[in-house]
Every structure is written in structure tokens, then in C-alpha cells.
Amino acid sequence: MKVIVTGAAGMIGSNLVHGLNAKGIDEIIAVDDLRDGSKYRNLRGARIGDYFDREDFYARFARREFGPVTAVFHQGACSDTLEPDGRYMLETNYRCSKDLLDACQAQCVPLIYASSAATYGDSAEFLEEPRCEKPLNVYGYSKLLFDEVVRRMLPRAQAQVVGLRYFNVYGPREQHKGRMASVAFHHVNQYRSAGQVQLFGEYGGFGPGQQARDFVYVDDVIAVNLWFMEHPQCDGVFNVGTGRAQPFNDVAHATVNACRAHAGLAALTLAEQIEARSIAYTAFPAALIGKYQCHTQADLRALRAAGCEHPFADVATGVRRYVEWLYDTLSP
Numbered sequence: 001m002k003v004i005v006t007g008a009a010g011m012i013g014s015n016l017v018h019g020l021n022a023k024g025i026d027e028i029i030a031v032d033d034l035r036d037g038s039k040y041r042n043l044r045g046a047r048i049g050d051y052f053d054r055e056d057f058y059a060r061f062a063r064r065e066f067g068p069v070t071a072v073f074h075q076g077a078c079s080d081t082l083e084p085d086g087r088y089m090l091e092t093n094y095r096c097s098k099d100l101l102d103a104c105q106a107q108c109v110p111l112i113y114a115s116s117a118a119t120y121g122d123s124a125e126f127l128e129e130p131r132c133e134k135p136l137n138v139y140g141y142s143k144l145l146f147d148e149v150v151r152r153m154l155p156r157a158q159a160q161v162v163g164l165r166y167f168n169v170y171g172p173r174e175q176h177k178g179r180m181a182s183v184a185f186h187h188v189n190q191y192r193s194a195g196q197v198q199l200f201g202e203y204g205g206f207g208p209g210q211q212a213r214d215f216v217y218v219d220d221v222i223a224v225n226l227w228f229m230e231h232p233q234c235d236g237v238f239n240v241g242t243g244r245a246q247p248f249n250d251v252a253h254a255t256v257n258a259c260r261a262h263a264g265l266a267a268l269t270l271a272e273q274i275e276a277r278s279i280a281y282t283a284f285p286a287a288l289i290g291k292y293q294c295h296t297q298a299d300l301r302a303l304r305a306a307g308c309e310h311p312f313a314d315v316a317t318g319v320r321r322y323v324e325w326l327y328d329t330l331s332p
Contacts, residue, residue: 001025001027001031001070002027002028002033002049002066002067002068002070003020003025003027003028003029003069003071003072003073003229004028004029004061004069004071004072004073005017005020005028005029005030005031005072005073005075006031006054006057006072006073006074006075006076006100007031007032007075007076007114008028008030008031008032008043008048008051008073008075009030009032009034009039009040009042009177010039010042010075010076010079011042011169011171011172011173011174011176012030012075012114012166012169012178012218012221012222013030013032013042013073013075013076013174013201014042014043014046014173015038015118015145015171015172015218015219015221015222016073016075016222016225016226017030017043017046017117018045018046019219019222019223019225019226021046021047021289023226026047026049027049027050028046028047028048028049029048029049029050029052029057029066029069030043030048030050030051030052031052031053031054031057031076032051032054032076033053033054033076033115034053034054038176039176041176042173042176047141053186053256054076056240058096058099058100058103060089061103062099062102062103062106063198064107066145069107069109069227070109070110070155070229071110071111071112071160072100072104072109072110072111072112073112073113073229074097074100074111074112074113074114075113075114076096076265077093077097077114077143078092078093078139078142079116079139079177079197080139080180081118081137081139081140081180082137082179083138083139084108085095085137086137086138089139089141089142089160090142090145092142093139093142093143093146094142094145094146097113097146098146098149099321100113101146101150101153102160103302104159104161105153105157105158105159105161107156107159107313108158108159109159110115110159110161110162110229110232111159111160111162112160112161112162112164112225112228112229113146113161113162113163113164114163114164114166115143115146115147115163115164115165115166115237116139116140116143116165116166116294117133117165117166117167117168117214117239117241117296117298118136118137118139118140118143118293119133119135119143119144119147119165120132120133120134120135120140120296121133121134121135121136121137121140121293122134122136122293124295125299126214126236126239126296126297126298126299127299127301127302128165128200128236128237128239128299129300136290136291136292136293137291139206143165146163147163147165147237148215149237150163150237151237155233156263156277157235159233160228160232160233160235161235162228162234162235162236162237162238163236163237164221164224164225164228164238164240165237165238165239165240165298166216166221166240166241167213167214167215167216167239167240167241167242167298168181168182168183168213168214168215168216168241168296169217169218169221170182170183170184170185170215170216170217170218170318170319170322171184171217171218171318171321171322171325172215172218172322172325172326173218174218174328178256182215183248183251184215184251184255184318184319184322184323185322185326187251187252187255187256187272188255188259188322188323188326191255191256191259191278192259194279195278196277196279196280197252197255197256197278197279197280198279198280198281198282199248199249199252199279199280199281199282200248200281200283200284200285201281201282201283201284202284203284203289203292203294203301204292204294205294206247206294206295208249208281209247209249209252209279209281210247210248210249211248211292211294211295212245212246212247212248212294212295212296212297213245213248213293213295213296214241214242214243214244214245214246214296214297214298215242215246215248215251215315215318216240216241216242216312216318217296217313217317217318217321217322218311219311219313219321220240220242220310220313220318223310224238224240224303224308226317227294227310228308231306231307231308234306234307234308236302236306237302238302238303238306238308239298239299239300239302239303240298240303241249241296241297241298241300241312242298242312242313242314243297243298243299243300243312244297244312244314245295245296245297246314246315249270249279250315250316251278251315251319252273253270253273253279254315254316254319255319255323256268256273256278256279258319258320258322258323258324259323261320262323262324262327271306287307317331
């Protein structure tokens with residue numbers, strides 16, 4: 001079995017490579033752009049068959065140079081939601097994906113790709129339907145544009161195509177992402193360096209730290225990707241989240257208690273953490289006004305109807321696992 005993973009040194013891509021290895025799949029063609037050489041650390045310990053730079057891979061794949069391929073997991077993208085360069089965003093996230101889709105269909109190779117909950121923007125509903133899709137930035141638009149192409153071609157598809165709309169993913173192997181790393185990652189770093197986690201204050205009709213997102217642990221994202229590989233009869237665009245919106249306060253609370261547990265200290269309630277100044281609130285940044293999703297919650301009816309019954313970890317469980325990994329893996 002030969003599998004291709006684009007964005008293989010990124011957060012989700014590298015966890016996917018490790019997840020494939022755990023299933024005994026080692027013949028993996030890893031594709032990425034390693035101009036940021038530090039990302040190699042995400043693939044340490046992984047077993048791959050070959051590596052190609054993204055500049056070389058796409059044309060070679062279209063020329064059928066890799067022989068029979070079981071599946072392509074397309075995770076490569078520009079995921080910076082604040083990137084203002086629309087030409088770059090559409091070339092990277094739309095055109096590249098469209099060319100890959102065409103090549104996969106020509107070769108009858110299943111394509112499982114990363115879409116995003118950013119396609120919903122300021123919608124109050126999170127159904128995989130056009131009426132709910134209102135992206136707030138060019139990143140969300142680039143993902144939606146490709147989803148629309150996929151929807152139009154599915155009736156005549158020669159091979160499986162699955163788009164997975166990831167909600168707020170957090171977990172191991174995201175340390176290279178800088179400002180785009182998850183709030184859980186930043187919270188751990190803040191607490192370890194200053195003993196305090198910072199959250200946004202009141203905004204959008206939500207109280208301090210009460211803006212809520214559907215936070216999904218990366219291991220669960222990988223499990224859903226692998227489920228679709230094992231069910232090639234399923235195709236379409238699907239939400240991937242827990243189906244539960246949880247406030248940022250929950251992430252901060254879980255992070256502080258996980259860090260305290262690592263130090264042998266007892267857990268505190270949220271109120272106790274706020275009183276102890278372990279959690280503090282800052283003014284909502286002007287640069288994000290009108291560009292910020294205050295509430296997201298994946299509607300999982302389509303995913304469940306497809307037959308995927310994978311259970312998703314809640315914030316308390318996922319953050320605890322993540323903090324343990326960070327202390328074990330990235331501690332000096």
C-alpha cells in the first residue's frame with residue numbers, strides 16, 4: 001500500500017504519518033516545503049518511503065511517476081487566517097488543490113483533503129450547506145472555493161473525494177506554527193513562563209473568556225481521516241469537530257490544572273484560578289474586530305450518517321493529554 005501525504009511535516013500531516021505508521025503503513029510519500037527546516041522534528045521517528053519538495057511533487061504526480069497509489073491525504077495549505085495576499089492564498093489553497101484533484105481523478109486515486117470551518121465565517125449554523133457558508137477572510141474563501149468544485153464534480157467522480165472541515169484543532173506537533181498555533185499551545189507557554197494564561201475579554205456579546213469554539217484534539221482528526229481511507233465508498237464534504245462548543249475559559253482552566261498536576265499541585269476551580277491570577281483577561285484586539293468567529297460548533301449529522309461513529313475527546317481530556325505530551329517531548 002502506497003499513500004501520499006502532502007503537508008507531511010505540518011501539524012496534521014505529521015500526525016497523520018505517525019497514525020499511518022501505527023496501522024503498519026510505511027510506504028508513505030511525504031510532501032512538504034522545508035524551507036522552515038525546524039519542521040523536520042515533526043517527522044522524527046516516523047517511517048516514510050520517500051520525500052519530495054512540493055515544488056517537484058505535483059507535476060511528477062500528474063505525470064503518473066509514482067505508480068499505483070492507494071490514497072492521497074492532502075493537508076498542504078497556507079493556514080494563516082490573517083494572510084492578506086489573496087493571490088498567494090488562492091494559488092496555494094485553491095489552484096494547487098484543483099490540479100491535484102484532476103490528477104487523482106485521472107488516475108482513479110482517492111483524495112482526502114483538509115477543508116476548514118473557516119468556510120462558515122460568521123454563520124450561526126455549521127451545516128455543510130451553501131446557506132451556512134459566509135467566510136470572513138480569504139483563507140476561508142479559498143477553502144470554500146475548492147469545496148464547491150468538489151461538490152460539482154462528485155456526481156461524475158471516478159474515485160473517492162472527501163473534504164474534511166476541521167474545526168479548532170489542537171495537539172502535538174504544532175510548535176512550528178507560531179501565532180497560528182492553537183490557544184492550548186500558547187496557554188501552556190504562557191503559564192510555564194509567567195504563571196498566567198491570558199484570554200480575550202468581553203466581545204461580541206460574550207463575557208470574558210466566554211467566546212466558544214469547537215476544539216478538536218488532533219488524534220481524533222487523524223482517526224476520521226483514516227476511517228475515510230478504510231471506507232472508500234464514502235465521499236462528500238464533512239465537518240470534523242466534537243459537536244460541542246466550549247468556551248476559551250475551559251481551555252485555560254484545563255491547561256492550568258494540567259500544568260499544576262505536572263508540578264504535583266492540586267486542581268483549582270475556574271473561579272479559584274481567576275482569583276489567583278492564573279487566568280487574566282485582556283482587551284479584545286482592534287485588528288480582529290469583524291474578523292473573528294465567537295462561536296463555532298460542528299454539526300456532525302452528515303459525518304454520523306456516513307457511518308463514522310468515532311468518539312471525540314472533550315477539552316479537559318484532550319488538553320490533559322496534550323500538556324503531558326508537551327512536557328515529555330518539548331521540555332528543556
